[in-house]
Amino acid sequence: MVFDTRLLNGIGVLAAVAESGSFVQAAEALDVTASAISRAIARMERRIGIRLFDRTSRTVKLTDEGQRFYQRVAPLLAEMEDAATETAGSSITVRGRLRVNVDPWFARFVLAPKLEKFLSAQQSLQVDLIVRDRLGDLIAEGFDAAVRFGTPDASSLVARPLLKTRILTCSSARYLARHGRPAHPLELADGRYECLLFRDPSTGQPFPWEFHRDGEVLTVPVSGRLTVNDLATKLSVCAAGLGITQTMELGAHQWLDDGSLVELFPEWAQEQLPLYIYYPSRRLMSAKMRVFIDLLTSDLG
Numbered sequence: 001m002v003f004d005t006r007l008l009n010g011i012g013v014l015a016a017v018a019e020s021g022s023f024v025q026a027a028e029a030l031d032v033t034a035s036a037i038s039r040a041i042a043r044m045e046r047r048i049g050i051r052l053f054d055r056t057s058r059t060v061k062l063t064d065e066g067q068r069f070y071q072r073v074a075p076l077l078a079e080m081e082d083a084a085t086e087t088a089g090s091s092i093t094v095r096g097r098l099r100v101n102v103d104p105w106f107a108r109f110v111l112a113p114k115l116e117k118f119l120s121a122q123q124s125l126q127v128d129l130i131v132r133d134r135l136g137d138l139i140a141e142g143f144d145a146a147v148r149f150g151t152p153d154a155s156s157l158v159a160r161p162l163l164k165t166r167i168l169t170c171s172s173a174r175y176l177a178r179h180g181r182p183a184h185p186l187e188l189a190d191g192r193y194e195c196l197l198f199r200d201p202s203t204g205q206p207f208p209w210e211f212h213r214d215g216e217v218l219t220v221p222v223s224g225r226l227t228v229n230d231l232a233t234k235l236s237v238c239a240a241g242l243g244i245t246q247t248m249e250l251g252a253h254q255w256l257d258d259g260s261l262v263e264l265f266p267e268w269a270q271e272q273l274p275l276y277i278y279y280p281s282r283r284l285m286s287a288k289m290r291v292f293i294d295l296l297t298s299d300l301g
Contacts, residue, residue, distance in 0.1 A: 009045035011073050013037055014052060018062055018070050019142060049160035071139045078286040095124035098288045101138065101146035105231045106275065107131045109251030111147070118295050125288055133201040133229060139280055145290055146278040149248070157278045162296055164272040166249035169211070170261040174241040176276070182244075185211040185265055188222045194243030195224035196234050209246055218268070235261065248273055 016026035017037065045052050052066035057072045062070060102111060107129065119127065135148055138157060152159040169185070175194075184190060188195060188209070195204035206227050211218040222275040224243060231247060238245045239260040247271075255261040263269070277296060279289060 010040055010047065011077065013040040014030050014044060014066075014070060015061060015074060015077055017041065017053065018066075018074075021060055025059060055104075067140055074139075075281050091219050094122050094287045094291050096286075096288055097126040097128055098132065098145075098292055099128040099143050100292070101132065101136065101141075101143045103148050104131050104133060105248065105251055106147055106149070108232060109254075114295065118292075122288075122291060125291075135278065138278060144279065144286070145292065147275065148278065149273050149275050152276055152278070157280060159276045159278050160293070162275045162277055164274050165248045166269050167212075167246055167271040167273055168240060168252065168266075168269050169209075169244065169246050169264045170235075170252070170256070171244040171264060172239050172241045172260065173262055175238075176262065177241060178241075182264065184210075185215070185218055185220050188244065189220050190221060193222075194226075194242045195222040196238055197222070197224050197227040197244035198231065198234055198246075199227050199229045201229065207246075208273055211265060212271040213268045214270070217271075225285060245263055250275075 013026065013030065016029050020026050020029065023034045023041075024066055026092060027037045030037070040148065041052060046054045048069070049065050050065040050069070054061050054068065108131075111129075115127070119125065130143070138146055147162075149165075179193060182193060187193070195209070199205070200207050205261055209220050209222045211220065226237065226242065228237070229295070231251075234245055235247055235252065235255055237243075238247075239255055244264065252261070277293060279293075
């Protein structure tokens with residue numbers, strides 16, 4: 001079979017347009033004219049018999065067929081880049097842009113302190129960190145990886161566990177001095193205590209409160225006037241004396257260690273929340289993804 005090199009050239013142009021969302025920006029990245037980009041895309045569309053992009057005066061977006069095609073070829077391009085770098089014997093084996101979708105709590109309190117050392121060691125790597133509370137469509141949105149708490153849903157993504165963190169129930173000493181300290185989780189159901197709730201981004205409803213002890217799971221119907229979608233805000237409000245809340249142990253030590261928060265019901269704090277990293281393929285993994293996974297697995301165990 002004779003390989004059509006024009007197809008390979010067109011795939012490079014396709015990737016540039018898909019990642020930038022613009023013919024003009026893709027032309028700047030490849031150091032050609034926008035009309036050359038447009039002609040290259042048109043040739044590829046004729047070559048494979050589908051329309052790759054929907055074009056308007058303001059936006060350029062992959063069609064459904066174009067998205068499926070790009071999902072197949074993007075990992076191959078990354079693997080080719082790595083192979084070329086390694087074959088050339090270059091001392092710089094990790095380069096390019098790493099685009100990661102990261103949970104806000106993990107990004108702020110766990111990942112951020114580690115990035116200086118990581119990027120100092122990887123001088124040719126650029127990291128695009130997107131902090132948000134949902135996984136979304138990893139491949140369609142152009143992410144190399146995502147880091148998320150919770151049990152994975154069934155999907156084609158690789159889900160690699162990183163750690164588990166306990167779920168704690170906390171309040172401030174000031175709030176407990178005013179309202180008394182509950183001796184058992186069920187006391188939170190009678191309305192005497194203000195519970196600070198956290199919204200589940202997948203359902204839009206507050207997460208239910210569970211208490212785990214020696215295999216027993218106790219679900220308590222709590223209520224409160226404040227529901228937030230940011231854990232740091234919730235803990236700051238709790239430390240200020242508004243009520244009682246549940247939080248992950250990971251990242252909360254600054255409040256617990258300085259006494260801003262007091263742990264309640266430690267004997268009922270055996271629930272554990274897993275943390276996973278997601279990525280598209282275990283077989284075709286770029287060098288930049290390997291070093292990022294190494295960072296997480298070595299530092300987090």
